Amino acid sequence: MARNTAVAADTAAPPATRRLAEFVVSHPSAGWNAQIDAEARRTIQNWAGCAIGAAHHPATDAALAAAADLGSAPQASILGRGERVDIASAALVNGISSHLFDYDDTHLKTIIHPAGPVVSAALALAEKSGASGRALLDATVLGIDVACRVGNAVYPEHYDRGWHITGSTGMLGAAAACARLLGLDVERATMALGIAASTPTGVREQFGSMTKAFHPGNAARAGLMAALFARHGYTASARALEAPRGLMQTFSTKCDWREIDGALGERFEIAFNTYKPFACGVVIHPCIDGCVELATAHRLSPDDVAKVSLRVHPLVLELTGKTAPRTGLEGKFSVYHACAAGIVAGRAGEAEFSDGMVARADLVALRQRIVATVDPSIDEAACDVTIECRDGRRLHTFVAHAIGSLERPLDDPALARKFHDLADGVLGKAQADACIAACATLQTAPDVRALVDSARPGTASRG
């Protein structure tokens, strides 16, 4: 009758929960170099642009309608809209909208999109509490460090198993950021991380539905609530992350504890954050980049193309192998549509992933002439692209690192163009410029009002 209850467990794990809490509450403000601080501003700007761009997406509407069912109090702003809701709902809804276009930031070591959980929670709390721009930047750097370090420790096994790592580690980053903003002591910050450790969000089966974007939003909400609970004396295990029946050993077969505190306070994970030039999962960016490069250089029209051959890392087809996407959202999970769009439009922004583009006859015809082959020798960052033309030309490129990667980062002007691309239609160009400026000057801003006000439509015309 006895059953095997002996799951392999590491009982000697270091005190990860407490160590991260100590770090978050005690690291000096701006205790890093100027490049890290600039990266925090770039991360917030990119996140805000994505959230504003998707402010009127049906998923955002539905999430706000659910918040309204709760009679939500007007405490914090929804970026790109006029509504104000309670801080938990603001964290949730802004986290959702920031990820809906699959266009947000990516910590490439783990494929975590850290701003969605961390900044969505931190900005909502900062707006209500009147925290300074400096405090928001500090919370962003430290919160992202916590989420990504836990991610480093469990990636890739944890992700391979089925977890959407952005939502399943993001609540820890959000809790850390909010613990910092609330000024919790070490004990309560430990409890905040401990409570958050019971609320991972998200499985990969949701990719292609609105619930994928729910993951960073719910992680933001969960982390914020964990910090509020801890502030009021709610307790958790101080070993909730690392114990044998704690989160990390429960949801991952790999737990590399050295990732938790290796060079803690010296190496900051936000340095590894990147911003997408294409509005879809990073795994197919090398493919799109190669197709855009060849189509642009050789001025190809769709009719010129007889066949496109891609040699890709296995994850490309596992994650984005949809051959017949029916909606724009599904198109983001189709390497075939994404590359066809890249060839036809010379880009793959949000407009290229509309329902209309996915249904366009020339794009459907072109995507059917694209063949992707898994090649285990191809790195996850790379892609080998060959285009055979109807006139007999055979064009080839090998993309080692796509535009937007750490090796070829988007510079500030490109990031501003991306922001305008997303926000101008919602805010108008003048307010979009103001929002970019507000992000760029956060380190001296007395509070976050300039940021949230510039992100509310109609503010400029009113005053």
Next chain:
Amino acid sequence: MARNTAVAADTAAPPATRRLAEFVVSHPSAGWNAQIDAEARRTIQNWAGCAIGAAHHPATDAALAAAADLGSAPQASILGRGERVDIASAALVNGISSHLFDYDDTHLKTIIHPAGPVVSAALALAEKSGASGRALLDATVLGIDVACRVGNAVYPEHYDRGWHITGSTGMLGAAAACARLLGLDVERATMALGIAASTPTGVREQFGSMTKAFHPGNAARAGLMAALFARHGYTASARALEAPRGLMQTFSTKCDWREIDGALGERFEIAFNTYKPFACGVVIHPCIDGCVELATAHRLSPDDVAKVSLRVHPLVLELTGKTAPRTGLEGKFSVYHACAAGIVAGRAGEAEFSDGMVARADLVALRQRIVATVDPSIDEAACDVTIECRDGRRLHTFVAHAIGSLERPLDDPALARKFHDLADGVLGKAQADACIAACATLQTAPDVRALVDSARPGTASRG
């Protein structure tokens, strides 16, 4: 460079998400026998008693303070208190308080405590929407069926891995109950279960802290929100439970799909629900029962006892092996304290798990004379107890099934005594009687007001 992304996956899983959604929205009201319906009322009564009893626990206070931080709107009642909060917070807080004493109901096939997630969500929604008592009973039976069927499919591997199964399946039951109450169609109910599938709560490392009770509360909140999101058109994967990267295959190595729809609509899992006579985890109830039996029959005083020898199932020491508990809460995870209290007090209600009882010198001395030995031949439901007395007597009993088990259930008078034990100090005896009566007549109640009003302190004296 390629990594192994091939996790064993069952791609042929049946459509569990949709099948459960169809069942929940289409099964006839009261489509079961009278015994099942009575069990639903007993489940609600037992849940309410537990929540009322812990209404002023510091964890309940902290959770309500966090809800107040959100400026929560007065939509639904907190049992045993005067405050009213938004329905999501009510589901959360009542779910927490119902589990704080570890005294709530138990589906013994899975160790799920189903009322915390399911009834906490359903009652909050029913109060706001004006649903009938009949509708609440229907939602309770169907919601519990969904949570426990998923639990049956993944238990015990899922639990052994570290998940607190009440919180990691409960959100599905809560979503199902709320989908039923909201009258969602099959498609939207499928989405509700799908969204909920991304929000499992809870790891077992939290046992002994307030966060254990957070698990059913957060599951209630998550399920309710999933149903509200779905009502407003939010989408999820329709295979979120069963797909290779869906919840069940992600968080369990065992997935017995036959448990999902075997005798669906004929066998109801609430029939396997039980109510605790002792205010701690069921795993040590056989031990306590045996100790109470011998101490009562032989009128033992602590000084009579030289040594207590327990032969127990391995889970007993894995879950409740604390030899030196410092608080009442930790005492619930100490088979030593629980049995010492049973011998001294002849019972093990909430009062026997106070901080004071755990620190009492005679109890500390007695618990140090208790020895528990794992015996793989002992069933999880059983315990072998031998008490050696200082006068040389050797007393023995074998408990095959503890009081409160399916084989020896608490009858209605015992359940009423338990309710009064928990609620009289909060509500007074007259209101406690009214609350029991409100539960007993739910099937004909036009709404749930009699239940929630009787659970609000001071109602009787006011009118």
